[in-house]
Amino acid sequence: MADVTLIVDGKKLTVPAGTLLIEACKSTGIEVPSFCYYPGLSLQGACRMCLVEVEKMPKLQTACTTPVAEGMVVTTESDKIKQARKSMLELLLANHPLDCPVCDAGGECELQDMTFKYGAAESKFMDMKNHRDEQQWSPVVYFDRPRCILCYRCIRVCGEGMDVWALGIQNRGSSAIIAPNKQDHLECEECGMCIDICPVGALTSGAYRYKTRPWEMKHTGTVCTHCADGCKTTLGARRADTGMQIVRGDNRDKSGINGDFLCVKGRYAFDFAHSDCRLKQPLVKRDGKLVPTTWEQAFELIASRFKQVLTTDGPAAIGIIGSNHTSNEENYLLQKFARLALGTNNIDHHRTADFPAFASALAGKAEATASMRDVHNAAAILLIGNNPTEQHPLLAWQIRTNVRLHHSKLYVVNSYPIKLRRQAASFAQIAPGSEGGFAQFIAGSDAAADSIVSPKLSREALAALRDALKQETSLVIIFGSELRGNDVKALVDFGLARSAKFICLGDYSNSRGAADMGLYPDMLPGYGPVASATTFHTDWLDEIPATSGMNLLQMMDAAKEGKLKALYVVGSNPIARYNIDPFALSKSFVIVQDMFLTETAKIADVVLPVANAYEKAGTVTSTCGDVQILKKAGDFAGVRTDFECIVRIAATMGYDVRKLVPFGGEGTRADMGQSRGAQSGEADRHAVWLSEHNLEPKMSPFDPSAMLDEIQRLVPAYDISRLSLLSGQDVHTQLVQITGATGLGHPELVLPANDTLFTSGTLGRFSATLNTVMERYSSPVEPEMVAGYDPAARQGP
């Protein structure tokens, strides 16, 4: 659009036509106060806080609804404006309880801030305030009417943003009130977006209410550890008996790929971290019972058993199962430990998507994977399979936002009428199980049509859809785990021919990282075959076993036959996930690293209590390939990181840990900054420079950044900007397969997690919040919630 020049407070500025005055002001650093204006949501003009003077207009104008015009002369600060703002606050406060000292929002309340700024604290109002009791609307949502300033942000974010439309406004005038969809309670997606967006303390969360005050928390920006979308979250922690307890999660600073979005899991299900079921001490099996022991004894026991098996049965008798939740550094370390220290390729993990087939289909093509950011801007999106609303809440949010704000064209192909069909320009309900066939069909196989057509989709419509897709030139293609092997190849070929970008949907917070870091029996990090000569073969200081190892199911079979003498399970619960008879492992020495006594841990011989992603540093890779940094937000007394456990086991076995973790180096001495004169709180410029260049001293083998050095150096596409990572940004990594790779992996081993919006694998079962939510909704929320109103009708000019 053409540009428009206007003058604001004497400053000349040029912005695109159609820009709202409030945004134009922001672009030049002028903050116009606002309550009801919220970028990305429909315009309201309701709070009247943003009133400014526009030359030639007799009345003050709302900057949030006025588009800029050529030659406009605007004043944002004058006595008249100040008085308008002050009186607006006085009016608001007339019916406001002013219970700031006990209000959850106290300290970060927009009303409080404005009152402070415009000095409306002295009240002229002396009559009774309207009162209503506080209500609990759902396991997570509480509402306190007197504090509500009716900015309608909650209604809009729930309706326009979430497409849930669970909040409404009832009555009129001073009786107007925000209302939940079921008269006295809510039935909704429990995302807490409404709470997060509320500028005051009217909507509060059950998780956080009255627990603490904002300034009493320590805030850490890290990454959600539930689904594979990688939402950035700021966790607020406060001291508790067991360590730093996380009490709040949000992304109010809108940093990261998710803006202010978090789903119920990211926002509230951090509570598994201080579940009463957390293991606090290592356990060993004595007389058939798991009893507490010391870390030293546990490591000794593990090391001696590993060594014993290695001498009597050889490395092939040991199996390792890695995790979808542990960090890239831990995953990398684990497979390196397996291959070098134990000498086995018997390593696998719970695969939730066919990443190897995807990597192989892309065949090293750069710029062919889409980041989560791309989903927000793509002109057209094709979604095959999966139900992102339940399984990839952020992805669903991105898609909805793109359709709403940028009119992206969405094609949904699914065997169920998933909720995202409501945003779709085209929804094709294909026959169950025909997602792969659909990929083949659009790639040109007409024969596949027979299996795809359904009572809801005619042959003609199917053909028309293919024709339409062929015309799309900037498509982002997103596919679920329904597509595997050759079907992925067909789809990728179709897309690459029209410069599409792809996203392959796996489940869990680091399933992509687990795959990229080589938790496979036949592939090294970067999907290179174990047998061929890769950089790892030349770089690593020990031999990589040349033959492929056993995959997860083969290991279980071997265990049953008594051939697998030891099994090392890190952050995984195969017994429950693969529905394995616990008896199958009775002949193996089982070591489990976990937070909880899971089904697998229960049958273990040694259990090591470990930290979760919120309690450690490292990096994770989202299903789109967006790498982000984990920072330690909370801690739990007694546990150690998986990283440390692996290193300790190796060390106790007498393995040279320098061969695993490139830490230290000649002459590295500890200088914590003192000699450079850095004071507490002051940025240590030396340290900043060193870490920016990956040169900061790695003082111990427990430092995951030492591992990251190697990952950056050796794993294809992981040579990403350290500075961006460190500053909390997401860095997209392509899915580049190591050269010389062949083979499609094993489609049959892919087992999707099938989580709903309210479940999160084993982890979710230990979240009190998710449990209460699940009690409430015995079945997942019915997606057939009808749109409340047409947001377009209230969009401004």
Next chain:
Amino acid sequence: MAYLVSHPDEVKVVSRRFGLGAANLDRYLELDGYKAVQKAITMGPDAIITEMKASKLRGRGGAGFPTGMKRSFVPKQSPKPKYVLCNGDESEPGTCKDRLIFEHDPHSVIEGVMIASLAVGAKTGFIYIRGEYRYLVEIMERSVADAYARGFIGKNIFGSGIDLDIFVHSGAGAYEVGEESALMESLEGKRGVPRIRPPFPAVVGLWGGPTVINNAETLASVPHIILNGGEWFANLGTPRNGGTRLFCMSGELERPGVYELPMGYNLKKMIYDVSGGMIKGKSLKGVVPGGSSVQILTPDEIDVGMDFDQVLKAGSMLGSGGVVVIDDQMCIVRFALRVARFYQHESCGWCIPCREGTDWMKKTLVRFHSGGGVAKDIDNLKYLAENMLGRTFCPLGDAAAMPIISYIQKFRKEFEDHLDGKPCPYEKVHEAALV
């Protein structure tokens, strides 16, 4: 059924057929019915709008916007359908004129909607009538059905090749819905919350299509303008204020009622002459000349011609045509309280200044009127109203603030006389209660 009155000074245009049984279509046809629309068809859109402009007709809904000009804002080409919407929400306290038109001359409204549709190229017209006026909804529905039955509306009206539908739509109790953008929301089945403007309805209105919104009286004037010419209509009134207007005279008058008088007719004469003056034993304290939303005029301010410009100059507004005459036995504080209660009840609640301001105003006046007032209440009230003024999302906030400011400005002493728990010195129990 509303009662009719008459006075020799009346110039009957809109009320021409009142009392003549024109709700009956045959009777209406005898009284020149549906001639104007046929003429309008032959004139074509541009000529209709030219005639409307020449008539100096200004909106009778309250704001007095020139009707011809409003129509010229409607884009000629529009990808979305255009609409005409008759505003029959009539809820401004003191106003009861549209009611008479719907009751006595329903077809004139239909004809007005038709001509407006022809002028802007709309194919559908809606007549929105407040829910309380159920009997009028029924009359209008019957009249529309009669007109359909004769082929006056529907397909190919009067052989012109033009299709035109008209539907009657009932409200369900909300003053704010009379505000034009809230009216559209209500018609679309929503809460009566106004829309952000611009865009104005003439450009983006009902379901996104350009929409002409006019008051029922405005529309009922149109056929007469088409038949007799814009200039004729203009000459009935004063400069820039064409035609006549239905004035609803209420209060303790000898002959209250709805009179059709030329624009610019003297207010004092309206009270003392046309309406027979105050009932005996009472004298004049003030006049609210245009419905409860406008400023009060004191007895020495009422020698004024009742048109939009002159009343504005006198410090009030012509508004809706509801002339509320306040007698000396009415306490201004009590009156103010009733006005404040109204706006508090009718505020849609969308914006802060109106929602909170009307509530605050009402609470203060309730206390004040019952003897609990303190001196600073008076200034606080005025401060409050002044800070609502011009800052609300729609004009209802102004409508709530303006009268209160004027009461305090002009009758401050009456407020002061209420202080310190003194009983109201003005109020006399109405004789009705004595029985």
Next chain:
Amino acid sequence: MKFSDQLEQRFAAMVTHYPTKRSVLVPMLLYIQDELGALNDEAIHEIAERTELSELEVRNVISYYSMLRTHPIGKYNLQVCTNVSCLLRGGEEILEHCQKKLGVGNKQTTADGLFHMEEVECIGACSWAPALMLNYEFHENLTPQKIDELIDGIRKKEHQ
């Protein structure tokens, strides 16, 4: 849920008048209320379904309009205007008289379920004040005697 034939016909005709289904909402709610006495849960569910809205949204709309209600009231709804023109001619005293006569307060229904009483805003009868509405019927230029006759008349008719 089905409404009376007449109402069903009205609904069927009305939905064709507008480009969106929900546009019938405000008048339809009033007509349904006239038939059922109040907009009960069942009716709200039904209209929500027919207009493709959530029940919440229907309730949002209902609660906005002062004539709409979700709970039944007395058979005869006496709505007394006390707004300015009526106030000037004794509207508040008329209100009080009605309350005394019926023995109920504002927004209350008599024990026999016959009458409901409420104070309302201007009903468009200002030049014939004071005025009230009895259901949809206007009664104007009121005096206490007229009220008594009105109420007594209904009572007599109903007790026959």
